[in-house]
Amino acid sequence: xxxxxxxxxxxGRGIVVGDVRRMPDxxxxxxxxxxxxxxxxxxxxxxxxxGETAQDLRERGAIAGGLAQEVLDALAMMADxxxxxSDVKNRIxxxxxxxxxxxxxxxxxxxxxxxxxxxxxxxxxxxxxVANRVIAKIMGVPAPGVPxxxxxxxxxxxxxxxxDTALLNFDIVRALITTDGGPTSHxxxxxxxxxxxxxxxxxxxxxxxxGDLVLVDAAAGEIILHPSxxxxxxxxxxxxxxxxxxxxxTGPGRLADGHEVQLLANxxxxxxxAAAVEAQAEGVGLFRTxxxxxxxxxxxxxxxxxxxxxxxxxxxxxxxVVVRVLDAGADKPLSFLTDAGEENPALGRRGIRxxxxxxxxxxxxxxxxxxxxSKTQAHVxxxxxMIANAEETKKFVALCTELGISVSGAMIxxxxxxxxxxxxxxxxxxxxxGTNDLTQYTVAADxxxxxxxxxxxxxxxxxxxxxxxxxxxxxxxxxxxxxxxEAAADPQLAVVLIGLGVTSLSMSPVALGDVRAELGRYTxxxxxxxxxxxxxxxxxxxxxxxxxxx
Amino acid sequence: xxxxxxxxxxAHGLHARPAALFVQAVNDSGFAVTIEKDGxxxxxxxxxxxxxxxxxxxxTVIIRGEGDGIDAVLDSLVVFLETxxxxx
Numbered sequence: 001x002x003x004x005x006x007x008x009x010x011x012g013r014g015i016v017v018g019d020v021r022r023m024p025d026x027x028x029x030x031x032x033x034x035x036x037x038x039x040x041x042x043x044x045x046x047x048x049x050x051g052e053t054a055q056d057l058r059e060r061g062a063i064a065g066g067l068a069q070e071v072l073d074a075l076a077m078m079a080d081x082x083x084x085x086s087d088v089k090n091r092i093x094x095x096x097x098x099x100x101x102x103x104x105x106x107x108x109x110x111x112x113x114x115x116x117x118x119x120x121x122x123x124x125x126x127x128x129x130v131a132n133r134v135i136a137k138i139m140g141v142p143a144p145g146v147p148x149x150x151x152x153x154x155x156x157x158x159x160x161x162x163x164d165t166a167l168l169n170f171d172i173v174r175a176l177i178t179t180d181g182g183p184t185s186h187x188x189x190x191x192x193x194x195x196x197x198x199x200x201x202x203x204x205x206x207x208x209x210x211g212d213l214v215l216v217d218a219a220a221g222e223i224i225l226h227p228s229x230x231x232x233x234x235x236x237x238x239x240x241x242x243x244x245x246x247x248x249x250t251g252p253g254r255l256a257d258g259h260e261v262q263l264l265a266n267x268x269x270x271x272x273x274a275a276a277v278e279a280q281a282e283g284v285g286l287f288r289t290x291x292x293x294x295x296x297x298x299x300x301x302x303x304x305x306x307x308x309x310x311x312x313x314x315x316x317x318x319x320x321v322v323v324r325v326l327d328a329g330a331d332k333p334l335s336f337l338t339d340a341g342e343e344n345p346a347l348g349r350r351g352i353r354x355x356x357x358x359x360x361x362x363x364x365x366x367x368x369x370x371x372x373x374s375k376t377q378a379h380v381x382x383x384x385x386m387i388a389n390a391e392e393t394k395k396f397v398a399l400c401t402e403l404g405i406s407v408s409g410a411m412i413x414x415x416x417x418x419x420x421x422x423x424x425x426x427x428x429x430x431x432x433x434g435t436n437d438l439t440q441y442t443v444a445a446d447x448x449x450x451x452x453x454x455x456x457x458x459x460x461x462x463x464x465x466x467x468x469x470x471x472x473x474x475x476x477x478x479x480x481x482x483x484x485x486e487a488a489a490d491p492q493l494a495v496v497l498i499g500l501g502v503t504s505l506s507m508s509p510v511a512l513g514d515v516r517a518e519l520g521r522y523t524x525x526x527x528x529x530x531x532x533x534x535x536x537x538x539x540x541x542x543x544x545x546x547x548x549x550x
Numbered sequence: 551x552x553x554x555x556x557x558x559x560x561a562h563g564l565h566a567r568p569a570a571l572f573v574q575a576v577n578d579s580g581f582a583v584t585i586e587k588d589g590x591x592x593x594x595x596x597x598x599x600x601x602x603x604x605x606x607x608x609x610t611v612i613i614r615g616e617g618d619g620i621d622a623v624l625d626s627l628v629v630f631l632e633t634x635x636x637x638x
Contacts, residue, residue, distance in 0.1 A: 074570050074597070109598045297562065297606060471617040 001226040007184050008202025009457070010221035011191045013246075013491060013514045015239035016175040019134050020212040021149060023157035023164070024142045027132055030099035038091050045230040046088050046098035053130065054079035078130050099135045106131035126159075146173070155214060156208050159453075160187045170194055174405065176206050176214040177223060182453030184436055184486060192489045195510035199223055201453060220548075227382035246513040253505070253516055255498070256267020257523040262504035263512055264320070266484060276509045283320035283379075285506020286484035287312060287431065288316065289365070293326055298336055299361045305306050305368035310375055317377035322432065322482070322506070324411065325365055327351050327385035347447065351386025351413075352396060354515060363403065370404035381407040383432055390423035397427055411484075413437035418466035421473035428479075433470055433502070435485030439463050458487035459540035464500065474520055482506060491518035492547045498524070499531025553614040554624045556631035563606035568635040573597045574577055580625045583615040594627075 032219045035042050054076040061072030068383055078084065084105055091101035099357070110124040129145070136143040146155065146164055155173050159181035168190075176198040178187050183200060191198035197218035199205070205223060208214065215227040215235050219242070224231060253263035264285030265276030276284060292300050313321055329350020330333040337358055342348035355362040366382065370428075373380035384396040387410035399409035409430035412418050418438065425431060435458045436447055442463050445452035457463075474481035482504040487493050489507035497505065498519065505515060520528070530547060537543035560568045576583050576595045585594040588608060592599030594613060605611060613627055 070567065070570075077570060077573065077597045080596045081596050082593055083599045109602070111604045 003228060004225040006202055006204040006223040006225060007221055008199040010218040011188045011198040011200060012218040014197030014236045014241050016197050016216045017235065018152055018154040018174050020156050020208045020210060020214055021147045021153040022210055023146060023155060024144050026144055027135055030103045030135060032100055034095045035097045039155060042092045042098040043089060045138050046092060046102055049134045050079050050085060053134045053137055060156045063453035074081050075126055075130050078127060079134060082124060090306040099138045102131060102134050156205060159185060165190050166182060170196060177202055179203055179205050180453060182456045184439060184447045184456040185453055189486060191487060192511055193508045238427045245517045249513065249520055250280060253519055255519055255522055255524050259524040261498055261519055263516055264504055264506035265509045266506050272311045273315045277315055279509035279512045281509060281512060283316055285322050285482050285504060287321055287323045289323060289326055290332055293334055299364060302364050302368045305365060306371040309369055309372035313372055313376040313378040313380060319378060319383060322381045322383055323369055324383055324385055325355060325362060329354050352384040352392060353386060366400060366403040366405060381409065383409045383411050385411045386413055387411055388416050389420055390427055393427040412470050415442050415466055418470050421470040425473050425477045425479050430480040431470060432482035432484050435483060442466060457540040458545045459493060461535055461537045461543055464535055475501050480504060491515045495527050496513045496531045496534050497523050499527035551614055551616045552624055553612055554609060554628045556611050558605055558607055558609050558634050559634040561607055561618045561634060561636040564600060570597060570602050572630060573600055575627060581615045581617055581620055581623050583613055586612045606626050
């Protein structure tokens with residue numbers, strides 16, 4: 001068969017050959033029509049589908065074990081919940097079809113949970129997932145969700161939701177291809193985190209069907225449909241060569257001319273800190289502290305916090321650990337900190353704004369960090385999320401100083417902060433650029449919304465020009481400028497960032513090897529020249545092409 | 551009809567895992583037990599009912615049931631509710 005090249009945005013550097021399995025499309029909403037089968041037959045259809053779904057979930061849980069089993073068992077309980085079953089029965093008695101009754105009954109409970117907010121609102125999504133499984137069973141169509149398989153495959157989907165990816169088996173799923181979604185989509189973030197090759201936003205991949213043989217080249221952003229034997233051989237040899245380059249690049253990050261670039265890890269718990277140590281991270285560039293607060297109705301005590309922080313700090317003696325204070329709001333609401341009912345929470349009181357409004361929570365956290373830092377040999381720095389200007393920076397730095405933290409800085413995630421980086425750096429000891437939020441605020445496109453995914457790309461020259469402003473301010477003040485967003489984990493973009501004046505890169509540990517290897521191919525002068533060229537691009541596609549064609 | 555009053559001890563309230571364990575215990579008992587908070591009463595054997603009540607630490611709930619042996623069941627459920635299941 002003729003080879004055909006399909007293109008999208010590549011994530012990672014891997015090359016993988018395999019068979020395609022498609023994720024079934026979401027089910028349409030069941031029609032609101034009166035039953036023609038009668039209540040008895042409809043009830044039988046509904047109850048057997050509910051029971052079978054619960055049983056399926058429990059069986060899968062038993063196989064998965066651990067945390068996944070707890071999640072699946074909880075979903076199973078929802079599927080055969082007695083209140084739900086009687087609600088379904090009432091609807092069927094009033095003339096509904098089995099699928100519509102199930103759909104409406106689950107939607108009703110989901111609405112109650114959504115109103116309750118917080119942890120329970122998150123469970124509402126689970127209910128929708130269970131409802132879809134039950135409805136698929138009633139209708140006799142494949143259940144939505146990742147296909148079950150014992151042999152490795154390449155997963156093709158419109159886009160993947162967190163619920164889809166929570167149970168992905170990375171021994172079986174070798175690569176991800178999405179037709180929607182962009183470089184900041186959940187799929188791309190997950191792929192980067194797991195070191196899984198992915199091509200996102202590949203519209204032409206809609207032609208792929210189950211069983212198609214494809215070669216996925218993430219670095220090139222290409223999917224080769226029906227690859228020839230020669231192509232496969234060359235691809236696998238290239239994959240070996242890339243792996244060898246990655247494995248031979250060890251130790252601290254440096255460019256070809258010896259210019260040092262600190263390579264740090266993003267961690268979210270003591271457990272992920274261990275992975276960072278293993279990947280030879282030179283420290284932590286982003287320690288997310290939300291894990292301590294999520295699922296909580298109150299902030300944990302100073303002692304509780306200090307214990308958790310110490311567990312992370314202790315793994316990095318003599319190394320830098322940059323702690324981001326609690327970043328709540330927008331997609332990470334916390335009942336005790338963020339305001340419910342903001343029409344536009346991404347533009348609302350989130351990040352440092354929420355902390356300033358509840359200063360006791362910020363004071364407790366800083367106190368706990370200082371306590372934990374004093375017990376370990378780590379060099380602990382602290383930074384504030386969502387800083388907009390120099391005044392907020394000054395206020396945050398003063399609080400840190402008062403509570404015993406000597407190195408404090410600001411995250412650059414808002415375009416105003418990037419443009420005012422010189423004033424912010426006059427107050428702060430360092431800055432760290434969060435490229436995900438900086439991109440969403442620059443292009444005014446929600447980073448989690450698939451319909452505007454094509455705009456959310458850190459390669460956008462508008463974003464890079466803002467980063468250049470920050471880089472210049474860093475050079476002028478001789479203060480560190482880090483990047484801790486997804487952009488740092490893209491090896492080619494990492495080179496551009498260094499060319500723009502960035503001094504350290506922080507990423508999920510699995511990405512460190514590829515970035516380390518790529519940096520070693522450029523001198524500082526070359527990286528700077530490349531960055532200048534990229535800034536002349538009209539859009540992200542052109543920017544990528546400039547680096548690829550170097 | 552027997553009833554008991556209990557004050558929730560779990561730090562995160564009767565959400566997530568403690569809720570699932572509680573519902574499991576109710577269903578394992580074989581009795582039809584109800585749970586009431588602030589005048590809203592649902593079957594205690596329904597996970598959706600229990601989490602719909604949004605029961606937090608320190609909240610007081612009333613559990614009810616009837617039949618032979620219900621007293622022992624309600625007593626053990628009270629012990630469950632008044633234990634902190636989020637403590638490690």
